[in-house]
Amino acid sequence: GNSVTQMEGPVTLSEEAFLTINCTYTATGYPSLFWYVQYPGEGLQLLLKATKADDKGSNKGFEATYRKETTSFHLEKGSVQVSDSAVYFCALFRGDSNYQLIWGAGTKLIIKP
């Protein structure tokens, strides 16, 4: 079946550090891949997406590349800020009979000034 595995959190970094949050997936075919971010007390916001192999999604300094050979979609940012503290979710979507997003468990990111 389809599944998403994320690195466990919390991940604690100092401001301006480099960020990587690992995400790997299991799926047949060619799923679309997404990163969502959830700030405390709020809903989920789409951060970036990629719909085919080797696509790079980017937004607000975050990037992730769809790697089919390693079934990965790792999230990266070169220099994090305190305001990036949130929970990050990796998800995949297959537009087949399920029509639902398959979610990772989320990774809590804490940025210290």
Place this chain on the structure above:
Amino acid sequence: DTGVSQNPRHKITKRGQNVTFRCDPISEHNRLYWYRQTLGQGPEFLTYFQNEAQLEKSRLLSDRFSAERPKGSFSTLEIQRTEQGDSAMYLCASSFVGSNQPQHFGDGTRLSIL
């Protein structure tokens, strides 16, 4: 684009009561989804609509849960005879049709059962 709107933001009720939540999707979106999220977990799919048709329901959705989207616009999620285990954040999302169309989420309704 006013985004997905959910009401109320918070609902506190006694066990055994019925509750109803409302979701107003982005107006051009055909699809509407309901999820449930508990603390420290990712969202769990409950059900989704394409226009007014409810096309899929999760096994998580017991008989006490019912969702409607009568005119293909807003949707309601009702929980009857609430139980402690129903305490969670209920999230609504909407999207266009298509496997690469992202889902846009509202801020959720947090349900607390006393």
